[in-house]
Amino acid sequence: MSSHNTADLLVEIGTEELPPAALAKLSTAFCDGLLKGLDDARLAHGSGQAFASPRRLAVILSQVALAQPDEQVARRGPALKAAFNAEGAPTKAALGFAQSCGVAVDSLEQEETEKGAWLCYRQQVIGKPAAALLPELIDAALAALPIPKRMRWGNSHVEFVRPVHWVCVLLGDSVIPGQVLGIEIDRLTRGHRFHHPDAVRLSSAADYLSALRGAYVEADLAARRSAILEQVASLAAEAGGAAMIDESVLDEVTALCEWPVALLGRFDPGFLEVPSEVLIETMQANQKYFPVVDRSGSLLPFFITVSNIQSRDPDQVRAGNERVIRPRFADAKFFWEQDLKTPLGERVGALQGIVFQHKLGTLLEKTERVAELSAWIAEVIGGDSSQTRHAARLAKADLVTLMVGEFGSLQGVMGRYYAERSGEAPIVAAAIEQHYWPKHAGDHLPETDLARAVAIADRADTLVGIFAIGLRPTGVKDPYGLRRAAIGVLRILIETPLALDLRVLFERAAAGFPASLNAAGCVDEVLGYCVERLKRYYADAGDDRSADADVIASVLALDLSEPVDIDRRIQAVQHFRGRPEASALAAANKRTRNILRKVSADEIGRQVEQALLQDVAEQSLAMAVDTLSDKVTGLLDQHDYNAALAELSSLRQALDDFFDQVMVMADEPEIRANRLALLKRIETLFHGVADISLLQG
Structure with a gap:
């Protein structure tokens, strides 16, 4: 679209094949960078649309001003x-x-x-023409792209993520003169590498998408993704099933194709004797195939591959993919059959040959620590300590199998299969897989107390051990996954829920290490690290558990260490702040805190003396506190923090009257001490839930 003063702008950078994992990010960043460049150059414009394929990054910006304003x-x-x-x-x-x-x-x-x-x-x-400004703006946008490592090619000193072969820049129907990345700007683009290798001449920016589609290139990333989904779904239905769509695989396949053509392949049904997770992992991770399952979710002997070519003989392409998958499945079947020859329990000793961390010993030593710690956790939460200890001893045994040696991501999953084949109890077999849960944000949690105990113990042992040798995570570096481990422990304890004190847990974990390591000396640090992760936990939580930063701070100020109790308090305070009395009570508590901080403990009376209460306002407040005290204390003992805060909310008027009418810091020492004792008693009651003085207005 163009007028006398504006025109649509097309910018396309043609390259060697771009890294598929980064394609969408680079495309969006390029569009955003160009829009920012136009804004900085005072060139008015409309909306922008990003396009990308393996061999190009492109942007079309609508209604770009032909010149800066005077x-x-x-x-x-x-x-x-x-x-x-x-x-x-x-x-x-x-x-x-x-x-x-x-x-x-x-x-x-x-x-x-x-x-x-x-x-x-x-x-x-006088404003400069856009044509004179654009080459520099485009170069600047390309230089700002999030490319961790750039490369040079030929004799050029220009650097980019991949070698650049052409640059097409059209403002309306006019070519912008100049160079970008050392390449002369033209109105030529390129079609599909095989279907249309000749240059494609564009008459205007508006012709871009249709011209490329005529040259077997779908430049619209979203349209290409939708086309793949549609083709894959159709072929899966033809095979009598549905395609398993892994979003990361779909994104990668979309980024690898310019003209996607899906094909249905078949494999020997005999391979279905191998656990489906192995076959699925092979298809998705190694081959970027889409597996096909029946209505019950069971794997069918089909796969769908997406080619970047519309072959005249698709059967040849299909046969080629079937030939590739066959030896991979054959290897997996061999590993499966060989691994089954040795019961899982007999593999535990082999963990002595795998170093967990050279200062912390082998995986066998870690396994023994985790077994004892998980048994203790089971006792605390009411589980079977003997069975839990047994499951913990088997939990890492699949790491020495052939299958997990080839497919590391299936650790735990294969342990479950091998435990079942070894005659282990179903709850033990399930725990072997589930002790790795949650693996990532939003992942499901272990389903039994046995699995939860092993999962917590494994993470606690890692946290304490790594901190003990001084390898606390710094910046983005976290080679032992301690952030993930901490969040995992918190999620299990809070969301199950389980009443387990972190300080006691870490002290118990520290006792499992040699005295020479002084693991006990890092317990406070590990505890602080996990409590700090609570802020991230609530930031990522859904609406049913999210909490404001000041609410979290009001509870964490009490130096608590039982996550499920912390969570109950946070949820109660989050609800409390919606009450009409909350703001006034927070202000009163803040005033109370400030007064008490300025005096020493010796200046505060040990208890409130009725005979020393002089003013009506302080008498009323003391009476209200006496009336509430036993009831609130009982509610706190029951961890009913919502009800406790509801009761304490009734103090609002009495507190307001007290601060309006009573001079706390009276001249008479005994009167002053008595009033301070009254405030201290009120603060103590509120601190049974949180330090609400930290709540913002």
Whole structure:
């Protein structure tokens, strides 16, 4: 779309095959960078649309101004009193300013302001044409792309993520003159590498998508993704099933194709004897195939591959993919059959040959620590300690199998299969897989207390051990996954829920390490690290558990260490802040805190003496506190923090009257101490839930 003053802008950078994992991010960043460049250059524009394929990054920006607007530039010079001497002759300051502006002193104007009078130079600056500005703007946008490592090619000193072969820039139907990344700008683009290797001449920016589609290139990433989904779903239905769509695989396949053509392949049904997770992992991770399952979710002997070519003989392409998958499945079947020859329990000793961390010993030593710790956790949460200890001893045994050696992501999953085949109890077999849960944000949690105990113990042992040897995570570096481990422990304890104190847990874990390591010395640090992760936990939580930062701070200020209790308090305070009394009570608590901080413990009375209560307001407050105290304490003992805060909310008026009418810091020491004791008693009651003085208005 164009007018006399605007035109659509097309920018396309043609490259060697771009990294598929980064394609969408680079495409979006390129569009955003160009829009920002136009804004900084004062070139008006409409919306932008990003396009990308393996061999191109492109952007179409609508209604781009053909030139900058004209602009009046004003420069202020010296003050008039410094610009001219007593005789009215210009001083060196005035002469120098005029010279810097390229005019005579007589051409300068005077500007009157509230602060005085000044020499001033005004100039009408004609806006530059967009065509003159665009090459530099495009280069700047490309230079700002999030590319961790750039490369050079040929004899050029230009650097980019991949070698660049062409640059097409059209403003309306006009080619922008100049160079980008050292390549002369043209109106030529390229079609599909095989179907249409010749150059494609574009008459205008508006022709871009249709011209490329005619050359077997779908440049719209979203449209290409939708086309793949549609083709894959159709072929899966033909095979009598549905395709398993892994979003990361779909994104990668979309980024690898310019003209996607899906094909249905078949494999020997005999391979279905191997656990489906192995076959699925092979298809998705290694081959970027889409597996096909029946209505019950069971794997069918089909797969769908997406080719970047519309072959004249699709059967040949299909047969080629079937030939590739066959030896991979054959290897998996061999691993499966060989692994089954040794019961899982007999593999535990082999963990002695795998180093967990050279200062922390082998995986066998870790396994023994985790077994004892998980048994103790089981006792605390009411589980079967003997069975839990047994499951923990088997939990890592699949790491020495052939299958997990080839498919590391299936650790735990294969342990479950091998445990079942070894005759282990179903709950033990399930725990072997589930002790790795949750693997990532939003992942499901272990389903039994046995699995939860092993999962917590495994993570606690890692946290304490790694901190003990001084390898706390710094910045983005977290090679032992301690952030994930901490969040995992918190999620299990809070969302199950389980009443387990982190300090006690970490002290128990530390006791499992050799005394020479002094693991006990890092318990406070590990505890602080996990409590700090709570902030991230609530930031990522859904609406049913999210909490404001000041609410979290009000609870964490009490130095608590039982996550499920912390969560109950946070949820109660989050609900409390919606009450009409909350703001006034928070302010009163803040005032109470500030007063008590300024006095020593010796200045506060040990208890509130009724005989020393002089004013009506303090008598009323003390009576209200007496009335509430036992009831609130009972509610706190039951961890009913919502009800406790509801009761404490009734103190609002009495507290307001107290602070309005009573001088806390009375001259008489005994009266002052008694009033401080009353405030201390109120603070203690509120601190049974949280320090609500930290709540913001």
